[in-house]
Amino acid sequence: MEIWEWTIRKSIFLYHYNFRFIIHHKKSFLFLIVLILLISQNPLHAKTVEKLQPISQVEITKTMKNQLDFGPRYPGSEGIKLFRDYFQSFVDQYPNWVMREEPFQYKGVTLVNIFVHERNYPELPQILIGAHYDTRKRATKDPNYPTLPILGANDGASGVSSIMELIRVMNKTQNGKIGFVLFDGEDQGFDTGFGMEGWEWIVGSTHFVDFHKNEINNIKNFILLDMIANKNLQIFYEGGSNLTLASKIWDVAHKYNFTKEFVKKVGYYLIDDHTPFVKAGVNSVDIIDFNYPEHHTLADDLQSISTLSITIVTKVVYEWINLELQPTTTKISQSLSTKTPATLFEVIAAGALSLIIIVKKSGKRRNGHAAH
Numbered sequence: 001m002e003i004w005e006w007t008i009r010k011s012i013f014l015y016h017y018n019f020r021f022i023i024h025h026k027k028s029f030l031f032l033i034v035l036i037l038l039i040s041q042n043p044l045h046a047k048t049v050e051k052l053q054p055i056s057q058v059e060i061t062k063t064m065k066n067q068l069d070f071g072p073r074y075p076g077s078e079g080i081k082l083f084r085d086y087f088q089s090f091v092d093q094y095p096n097w098v099m100r101e102e103p104f105q106y107k108g109v110t111l112v113n114i115f116v117h118e119r120n121y122p123e124l125p126q127i128l129i130g131a132h133y134d135t136r137k138r139a140t141k142d143p144n145y146p147t148l149p150i151l152g153a154n155d156g157a158s159g160v161s162s163i164m165e166l167i168r169v170m171n172k173t174q175n176g177k178i179g180f181v182l183f184d185g186e187d188q189g190f191d192t193g194f195g196m197e198g199w200e201w202i203v204g205s206t207h208f209v210d211f212h213k214n215e216i217n218n219i220k221n222f223i224l225l226d227m228i229a230n231k232n233l234q235i236f237y238e239g240g241s242n243l244t245l246a247s248k249i250w251d252v253a254h255k256y257n258f259t260k261e262f263v264k265k266v267g268y269y270l271i272d273d274h275t276p277f278v279k280a281g282v283n284s285v286d287i288i289d290f291n292y293p294e295h296h297t298l299a300d301d302l303q304s305i306s307t308l309s310i311t312i313v314t315k316v317v318y319e320w321i322n323l324e325l326q327p328t329t330t331k332i333s334q335s336l337s338t339k340t341p342a343t344l345f346e347v348i349a350a351g352a353l354s355l356i357i358i359v360k361k362s363g364k365r366r367n368g369h370a371a372h
Contacts, residue, residue, distance in 0.1 A: 051256050054169045055318060057311040063090075063164045064229075064307055067157040072149035074137035075185050075196065076109040083133065084112060087182070090164060091116060094171040098122075104207050107199065111184040113208050116167065121176025124218040127324060128179050129166060129317065131159025131225045132186030132204065132273055140193040141296040153305045154292055155187065159225035161307075162314040169318065174325055181208060183273050191296060205273035209280050216277075221245060221324070222284040224274040228313040229305035230289040234260065235313070236267025238286040240278060246285045252323065253316045261312055267291075287313060 066086060067073070073080040084101070091099040100122070102113040114133070117125065135152030139145055151157075163180050170178065183204030188195035200206075209216055228235070237246050243266075253262035267290070274284040289309075294300040 052311055052315045055165055055311050055315045057307055059168060060161045060165050060310050060314065061307040063161040064153065064157055064302065064305075064310070067160060068151050068153060068302055072137070072151060073133065073135045073156065074149055075106075075111050075134050075188065077137075077149075080134060080184070084114065087114065087133075087160075087164075091167065094167060095119065096171045096173055097167055102208070102211065104211070106185060106203050106207075107196075109185075109196075111204055111207070113184055113204050113211075114182040115208075116163075116180040116182075118173055118176050118179065121179075123176065124212055124215045125179035126177045126218065126220040127321060128181060128219050128222045129163055129225065129321075130181040130183060130205070130222065130273055131163055132156065132184070133160050133182040134184050134187055134204070136187045136195040136296055138193060138195050139296055139298050140191055140195065142298050145298055146193065148298060150296065150298055151301050152187075153301050154227050154229040155295060155300055158227060158229035158305065158310050162225045162228060162310055162317070165311075165314050166318060166321075170321075177325060178321060183208060186273055195296075201271055202273050202275060206276045209276040213280070216280050216282065219277070219282045222274060222277040222282050223249070223317060224272060224284065224286045224288070225313065225317070226272055226286065226288040227292055227295075228287060228289060229307065229310050230292050231304070231306040231309065233289055233306070233309040233312065234263055234291065235287060235289045236263045236265060238272070238274075238288060239266045239269040241274060241285040242278075242283045245283045249285060249287070249316065249320045252320045256315065256319070258312055258316060261309070262316070287317070 067083060070079040070082045070086070071077075073083050088099055091097050096118055097116050098119050100115045100117065102115060103110055104113070105111070117123075133156060135150055135156040137149050138147050139150045142148070142150075160182060163182070167180065183202075185199070185203035185207075186201065186205065188199035188203070189201030237243055237250075247264065250262045250264050253259070254264075270286060270288065270290065272286050272288065274286040277284040292300075294304045
């Protein structure tokens with residue numbers, strides 16, 4: 001139930017059970033006013049408690065911290081091996097999901113893509129959600145320490161935490177229609193220098209598409225989650241993405257009033273893990289906020305990011321997935337009856353209206369009693 005509906009219903013309930021008690025007790029009356037004001041002035045409450053369910057910011061924060069505890073996670077590092085063990089134990093908690101490692105060699109280093117599919121459905125699904133899980137070996141944009149490895153809170157861990165939360169909340173069979181992939185070796189190419197000497201960008205996703213070329217057409221939609229933890233989240237369309245598909249996802253975001261976070265215009269063109277899928281003819285969207293000052297620096301840590309931003313993006317993707325998995329007739333019915341979440345004005349107005357009604361009704365009751 002939305003907050004404005006709750007306020008009115010609660011007011012009516014109180015009236016029917018003799019609201020004269022509150023009118024005659026000023027402290028109780030004041031308490032009700034304060035309660036309504038607290039609710040109306042706390043939009044974050046509405047966003048986190050109502051709009052974001054069942055996605056949990058607490059769970060996302062936990063998986064973010066766990067990833068960063070392993071330290072830098074560049075290809076071949078001890079940190080990335082520890083992460084894979086951790087991710088395996090995480091997936092094992094949910095009987096609906098199976099994790100499959102797909103190792104390959106690149107420039108003498110063993111890289112490992114990770115594919116998560118529904119049990120008994122090992123083939124590529126209709127909807128594939130992806131992220132890269134490697135972090136950059138050299139902080140090439142850091143003004144002081146450009147040769148040190150980064151933690152990659154935003155550029156690495158954020159998309160992974162989003163996928164882990166989707167795995168957690170979607171632990172019921174969808175008949176093989178959805179799956180997840182984590183790419184190794186995405187982030188080592190050249191900007192002001194190489195992350196790893198002589199490496200290309202998007203190594204893992206390029207290999208994944210080639211390795212699965214005989215079934216790549218199984219995928220109807222590929223969604224990439226990359227750098228979604230900016231504190232001032234503002235995600236534009238990525239120009240190389242399928243903008244028809246992107247607009248549907250952004251529509252879902254706007255339905256939940258995330259209009260500032262999801263901006264309906266092209267903001268950048270990027271080579272990212274969606275690029276090989278685009279080249280293979282798969283409808284693909286890169287969900288990324290590339291305006292991140294800490295990009296490829298040592299400052300890309302937990303203090304520079306917002307887990308609420310990850311939670312918002314995860315909620316939008318979760319709701320879009322559910323919409324895609326519904327029959328066409330159900331989608332049409334829901335679109336005709338869609339309700340927009342209450343604005344701050346609506347909450348305040350509803351509270352004020354309910355108080356006016358209550359006070360007037362109570363006044364009539366007192367006047368009527370005196371007439372007798």
